[in-house]
Amino acid sequence: MSARPGRDRRAVLHRGPAGREDAPSTDVVVIGGGIAGISAATVLAERGVHVHLLEARETWGGRARSWDLGDGRSMSRGFHAFFRQYYTLRRLLARADPSLAALRDIGDYPLQLADGPRDTFRGIPRTPPWSVAAFALRSDSFPLRELARVDVRRALDLLRVDFPGTFRALDGRSAQDVLDGLRFPHDARHLALEVFARSFFADPREFSGGELVGMFHAYFMGSAEGLIFDVPSDAYSPTLWDPLVERLRGLGADARTGVVVHGIDSLPRPASDGPGGAPGLVVRTAEGDLRTDAVVMAADPLSARGLLGSTAAAVPGWEGWLDRVSAQRNAPPFAVLRLWLDRPAAPDAPAFLGTSGFGPLDNVSVVDRFERTAHEWARHRGGSVVELHAYALDPAAEEAARDGRLRDELLRQMHRLHPELADARILHEQWLVEDDCPLVGTEPWDERAGVDTPDARIVVAGDWLRTREPVALMERAALTGVQAANSLLARWGVRGEDWWTVPMTGVLRRARSRRR
CATH class of the missing domain: 3.90.660.10 (Polyamine Oxidase; Chain A, domain 2)
Known part of the structure; x- marks a missing residue:
């Protein structure tokens, strides 16, 4: 996967684990048929793992799903934008749709302030920092008389980010604090900034300032893809997720909707030893029990907390890790x-x-x-x-x-x-x-859960997890799915999946590094 995934020449390639091509005889249950679960199941099935993909709802896609109402009508949970810098998600979709014909550009997407200006990101340069400068000069939200109030040093810091260090540097600060510190003009703050902060379904006073800065970087100030996005050409589930699940079945996966998981238990050691020598697991469902070597927990945060809390794994550090997961709040x-x-x-x-x-x-x-x-x-x-x-x-x-x-x-x-x-x-x-969307709060970045757990047989995936990379929303779901699968494959000595991201540093930090 060496070919660049988009137009950004500074996009970063991250290598997955090395190893042999095919997994040993291995079963993995993936709980949750949203983006994270489908992503993890895809990588595992492509390496020869026998995957059981279980989804409690009747349609695939998780929080990006849709369902049919009859009479030519369908419903979803709201609009989703498929940005061009969603490299992992778009690579996943390309498995079933190589030309991404199911996505279409909707043209302009303005932002409207009540009794105020209307801004658009169309027609401005896509490469930072020229994108930022052109937007500020063209936008009515940045009147020249108010630009003098902007804290230039803090504004330039948005172009000096270095992830994941920037996440840590903003521990304890909310998005509201970051916006207050920038002292942007009133209209620009409410129109171009808080609109984005609220797209995480969160009040800026409770949302992580580090995540907000990461979002500015990924969508606008650090990526040459620009704020351009596509949308599905029809309802989400039949257009995007059903073809991917059919491909999984073609790889030998067992994929079922309407399956409710009740718990995860550890098998006695004599009954089953997985590829790594550890006893297996049993996943208890309303349709019967499934014995498996490992589990990818890709459910929403509330369901994940409940199921992981039901495990009987006597693993050092498990209780402390569960406490951290339990601290995860919903938006x-x-x-x-x-x-x-x-x-x-x-x-x-x-x-x-x-x-x-x-x-x-x-x-x-x-x-x-x-x-x-x-x-x-x-x-x-x-x-x-x-x-x-x-x-x-x-x-x-x-x-x-x-x-x-x-x-x-x-x-x-x-x-x-x-x-x-x-x-x-x-x-x-x-x-x-x-009310099932995760809230990324102001708690320390290092205390948030990642894909690995203290139990080597259980990994998690979802957009509520910590990542070193400045990604969010659907892209974070897809990426953590890849990383969860990679974690299991690495333990079995099997080659994992590479992935691309936007640059990990801001344009001013990169310029300084070149001078050095």
Whole structure:
């Protein structure tokens, strides 16, 4: 995998473990059929491991899944952007779709501040630091009279990052602290910065400042891929994840949805010794027990805590490690309202619009502009399919979600942005409130859990884990899946998977290193 995955000449290749090509006769159960689980299962199955991929829901994709509603309609948990620097995720998708034809560029994606400017990242240079300079000069969010207030030293520090050291250097600081210290103009802070912070489903006061800086670096200030993303051409599960699972079955994997796992226990040593000489495990499910040599726990944080806490592994350090996992909090709830309307959105309305200052509304997606099934529904009825998303609900909004007030407020805010839809009739609607997204808080970086556990037979994967690399969201899920698989393969002397990331250092630090 030496060919660069994108346009960034400074992208970094990380080597997986060396070893023989095929695994010994080995069984691994992967719990969780989201991105992390599918990623881990793929790497393991490609090395000859017999994989059982188990998903409790009825569709694949985890928090990026979709489900069919009939009548040409589907539902998901909200809009997901597939950025060009998601190298690991895109390489995973290319296993079943080599040309990535299932992804499409939606064009412009503006950010709108209420009663203020509208910004876009289209048309600016993609290579830092020119991207940063061009955006600031072009954007109405950075008026020249307010630029003098910016703390230039701290702003330049965003171009001097060095990961993972930067994560550690910002231990204990929240995203709010980082934003306060930069002293960016009001509009720029709320529009271009807090919009991104809230995309982690977190209040900036509780979200890690190190993760925020890592996000700035990965998406804008350290990567030449630019803030350009693609979206699936149709509903997530049948378009992206089902083809990958079918490929897994072709490699001999046992992949099943609707399977609930109840616990993981250690087998007595005489019953089974795995490839590393350790006794095997038994995974208890509603459909029967599975004996296995190892487990990849790729479930959401709450489920992972419950299942890992049920293990009977008498391993030194296990209880302390479980305490660290148990300290992992979930982010506040979020809400998604998808509407099937009897009239179309304005022709010039963007497919995706990030918002700030519109009450609880964080973005609006005109789904029929990019999802094929939604487009066909809208074309036949002369209408539109619109989705409203509210991140990180505060306690008042959470209460309002239960009695309909939040839904009504999201509609009111949508009508401010889309007055042409104010009198539209709602033919169908789907209302979803969930609270299972991880919160990366301000705790020390070194105290967060990674893919390895004290029990060599159990590894974990998911976007809630610590990584040395500045990646996030779906890319972190895909990468930790690769790293979890690599951890097991290395113990068995089998070659692992290489991976690419954005540069690990900022452009000013790289320039200084070259001068030295």
